[in-house]
Amino acid sequence: MLARSMRRITTELLLVGVLACGGRARPAEPPGSPAALEPEPAVPADLAGRDWLEAVHRVFHPRWAESFVQQARTLLPASDPANGPGVEAAVEMTVLPSGIVGAFRIVRASGVADVDRAVHDVVAASSQLPAPPEELRSDDGNTYLVWRFATDARKCGVAGARVDRRRVDVARAVPLLLARGRFGEALDRIAAEPATPDGVTLAREVAGAILEHALLDTHEPGLRVEAADAVGFAGWRRAAPALRKLAQDAPDLALQTAAIRALGALGDREAAPFLTEAVARSTGERGAAAAAALAAMGETAAPWRAIEPALGVKEQRLGALVLLAKVGDKRSVPGLLAVLADGNASKAERVAAVTALGAAADDAAGDAARALVRALLDGDAAVRAAAAGGLATAAGRGVRSRALAGAAIALIADRDPRVRVAAVRAATELDARRAAPDVLRAARGSDPAVQAACARGLAEVPGAEALAALVRLAGARAAEVRQAAVASLARRPEPEAREAAAHRSGDEDPRVRAASAPALDGAQLRQTLLADPSPEVRSAGLAALLAREGARAGLPDALRLLAPAGGGRARVVLAMGFLGATREDRPQSKR
Numbered sequence: 001m002l003a004r005s006m007r008r009i010t011t012e013l014l015l016v017g018v019l020a021c022g023g024r025a026r027p028a029e030p031p032g033s034p035a036a037l038e039p040e041p042a043v044p045a046d047l048a049g050r051d052w053l054e055a056v057h058r059v060f061h062p063r064w065a066e067s068f069v070q071q072a073r074t075l076l077p078a079s080d081p082a083n084g085p086g087v088e089a090a091v092e093m094t095v096l097p098s099g100i101v102g103a104f105r106i107v108r109a110s111g112v113a114d115v116d117r118a119v120h121d122v123v124a125a126s127s128q129l130p131a132p133p134e135e136l137r138s139d140d141g142n143t144y145l146v147w148r149f150a151t152d153a154r155k156c157g158v159a160g161a162r163v164d165r166r167r168v169d170v171a172r173a174v175p176l177l178l179a180r181g182r183f184g185e186a187l188d189r190i191a192a193e194p195a196t197p198d199g200v201t202l203a204r205e206v207a208g209a210i211l212e213h214a215l216l217d218t219h220e221p222g223l224r225v226e227a228a229d230a231v232g233f234a235g236w237r238r239a240a241p242a243l244r245k246l247a248q249d250a251p252d253l254a255l256q257t258a259a260i261r262a263l264g265a266l267g268d269r270e271a272a273p274f275l276t277e278a279v280a281r282s283t284g285e286r287g288a289a290a291a292a293a294l295a296a297m298g299e300t301a302a303p304w305r306a307i308e309p310a311l312g313v314k315e316q317r318l319g320a321l322v323l324l325a326k327v328g329d330k331r332s333v334p335g336l337l338a339v340l341a342d343g344n345a346s347k348a349e350r351v352a353a354v355t356a357l358g359a360a361a362d363d364a365a366g367d368a369a370r371a372l373v374r375a376l377l378d379g380d381a382a383v384r385a386a387a388a389g390g391l392a393t394a395a396g397r398g399v400r401s402r403a404l405a406g407a408a409i410a411l412i413a414d415r416d417p418r419v420r421v422a423a424v425r426a427a428t429e430l431d432a433r434r435a436a437p438d439v440l441r442a443a444r445g446s447d448p449a450v451q452a453a454c455a456r457g458l459a460e461v462p463g464a465e466a467l468a469a470l471v472r473l474a475g476a477r478a479a480e481v482r483q484a485a486v487a488s489l490a491r492r493p494e495p496e497a498r499e500a501a502a503h504r505s506g507d508e509d510p511r512v513r514a515a516s517a518p519a520l521d522g523a524q525l526r527q528t529l530l531a532d533p534s535p536e537v538r539s540a541g542l543a544a545l546l547a548r549e550g551a552r553a554g555l556p557d558a559l560r561l562l563a564p565a566g567g568g569r570a571r572v573v574l575a576m577g578f579l580g581a582t583r584e585d586r587p588q589s590k591r
Contacts (some may be wrong), residue, residue: 040065040157048136053158060147063122065155072151081112088150089119092164095143097180099131108145119149134182137172138166141180174202178209183571187563198431200551203558204582207575208236210562211441214572215242221252227572228258232265234579240268248274258290264293272299279323280306280555286320291326295359300329311335321352328359334367337362340371350378364401374406381416388422395429402560405430412438420445421453428457436461443469448478455481459488467492471500486512490519490520498564505529514540522549530557535570539577546581 012199043050048176072082082304093104098190104123109116167173170193177186186206190199211234213221214227228246231239243266246259262276263271271293278290292582294303302359304327310320321339339353354375361368372394377389389410408430411423421443427435435457443454455473470492473485481502489501501519504512505528517529517540525548529541538561546554558578562571 020552026222033333036531040153040155042157043158043253044095047158049133049163050158052130052133052136053161055162056145056147056161057158057556059126059129060122060149060156063125064118064149068118068122069151069155082115082151084112085152086150087112087115087152088148088154088160089116090148091119091123092146093123095129095132097131097137097141097143099129101127101129115149115151122149123147134180135163136163137180138164139168140166140178141176168250169196170196170202174205178206181213183210183213184563187559190435191559191563194556195447196411199555200582203555203562204579207234207520207562207579208238210571211236212239212242214568215246220568221255223572224250225254225258226569228255228262228537230572230576232262234576235266235583236579237266237268240266244268245269247278249584253286256288260286260289260293264289264296267297269297269299272297272302275299276302276306277302279327284319287323288326291323295327298446303327304329304331308332308335311339318346318349318352321349321356324353325356325359328356328363330360330368333360333366337367337371339589340375342427347380347382350380351382354383354386354390355393356390358387358393361390361394361399362397364399364404369399369401369404373404376407376411380412381419384411384414385416385418385422388419388426392422392426392429395426398428400429409435409438412442417447417450420447420450424450424453424457428460432457432460433462436463436466440469440570442467443473448476448481451478451481452484453477455488459491467494467497470497474500474504479507479512482507482509483511483515486519487515490516510537511533513537517541517544518547520544526557530561534571542574543577543581551582568586 043054047053072080076082087110088108089110090107090108091104092107094102096102101123106116106119110119136143138144144164144166146162146164147152147156149156150160154160168176170189173189174186175461177183177189183206186209190196190202192204193199196202210229211231215231216225217224217227224246228243231243240263242258243259243262247256247263250256252257260271260275263275275290275294275298278286279294281287282290291303291307294300300308303323307320307323307327310316317339319483321336324336336353339349345353354372357368357372357375361372363369364370369391372387372390375390377384378384378387388408388411391404395404404471405427408423408426412420412427412435414420414423424435424439424442428439432439439454439457439461442450445451451473455470458470467489470485470489473481474489476482476485486501486504486507489497489565492498498503498519501516502524503516505516505524507513507516510532513532513534514537517525517537520529520541523546524547526543529537532538542554542558542561545557548554562574
């Protein structure tokens with residue numbers, strides 16, 4: 001009884017010495033003694049997390065091997081149970097992302113009370129470990145570590161450690177992983193469970209989180225602008241609060257403007273008061289973006305009231321006219337007509353007024369439409385081009401008539417290429433079939449911008465002549481012409497058109513390759529565009545595949561493309577493409 005009490009006192013004194021000295025108690029034996037030199041088992045070179053486990057070992061080793069084990073051998077008899085062969089205990093501990101040891105417990109006791117108590121106290125004294133690497137963390141962000149403590153040669157070596165990676169079901173795991181920016185792992189989890197009914201929804205969560213992360217990444221200012229535009233295109237409404245903050249507080253004008261554009265694309269009405277204020281305060285790019293955003297939401301009254309006073313101030317009139325072109329409120333028509341009737345108005349003001357009339361026109365026989373037709377005859381080419389562009393804008397809003405189409409068609413032969421481009425656009429928007437002969441003649445010209453406009457306009461024109469013209473333009477020297485022609489061919493119903501578009505899937509210009517995507521079948525898309533070095537081409541190919549086969553069938557390809565894309569721009573472009581192709585309210589292309 002006395003011997004047992006003395007041994008307990010001795011062991012407790014050992015522990016007190018160890019812990020009071022921060023685990024660096026002086027060994028009872030000289031460093032060169034056999035016990036001190038006894039090596040721990042070797043660690044496998046391919047052990048997962050080896051570097052971190054060795055760092056943890058460096059915390060435990062002084063407190064256990066160099067102190068408790070050494071002194072137990074010195075101060076306790078060799079026959080003491082603490083020095084017996086095979087004595088070991090295992091501790092399971094929860095290591096937080098910061099490295100702090102949370103809960104811990106002995107999961108395999110040694111059977112020797114003093115050893116178990118020593119193990120407990122050593123772990124308690126080692127409450128701060130190195131932060132675990134991401135790859136060792138479980139789905140909840142913690143690392144679950146089991147560590148063996150032995151009194152023989154194994155001591156507390158890394159060979160006796162084990163990391164237990166705990167997983168929850170994929171629907172719970174994905175949000176947990178995304179909260180820590182583990183996008184690739186979240187995608188891998190979805191891919192590993194193909195039968196998950198919510199796979200597409202979960203993949204959208206990952207893609208949206210990628211865009212939100214890029215939107216807030218201050219290390220890449222240019223990418224933040226692209227991410228804002230991507231959010232607007234993809235319709236990812238969850239990013240609206242971040243966009244509102246950026247629209248007001250972003251450190252540069254380009255990012256503020258991009259955030260405003262995105263808010264308009266999302267139709268975020270909570271931003272309307274701020275956007276109205278931005279229109280009143282700025283006539284530059286930021287104000288124009290705010291006006292356009294409000295118009296996209298159907299909010300024109302408030303910006304019109306903010307802009308109207310500036311029309312009467314000479315120094316502010318041009319800026320106000322530019323903003324009105326974005327707002328498109330019919331109440332602005334009298335003021336716009338007054339500008340055109342003012343002989344002292346500058347060319348820039350007349351161009352802006354005509355452009356704004358196109359946005360405000362709501363009746364093919366109304367004052368705005370008639371003023372646009374008169375402006376088609378203006379002696380200045382810039383005004384004529386603006387008038388044709390205004391007619392195209394009005395036609396896109398449903399303002400059409402035979403008279404308007406005839407006026408636009410007559411301008412296709414204008415001597416100025418800028419006017420011809422705008423006239424082709426207006427004529428084909430108003431009445432593509434009627435305009436076809438004139439567009440076909442214009443397409444035989446040599447100006448690339450005119451040819452591209454003709455190629456876009458012929459997409460909806462049936463017949464062999466239009467098809468032949470598009471096939472010819474698809475081989476043009478200028479990439480912008482090839483892109484427009486291939487995009488039109490890919491939209492047409494004739495097998496020959498789709499074949500001609502598919503033929504350009506190997507074009508040297510990535511824009512042309514991307515335009516060919518809708519003409520390719522699933523096998524062709526997987527073999528060519530989905531393996532393309534350009535992220536824009538891969539994104540276009542993915543969108544085409546999802547449209548052709550459906551989101552569920554195309555999900556494995558989407559996950560495969562997103563997972564290895566790395567950080568930065570490539571992943572943003574692909575996330576945007578996936579979200580845009582799978583959004584329920586995505587705009588339908590005209591057929």
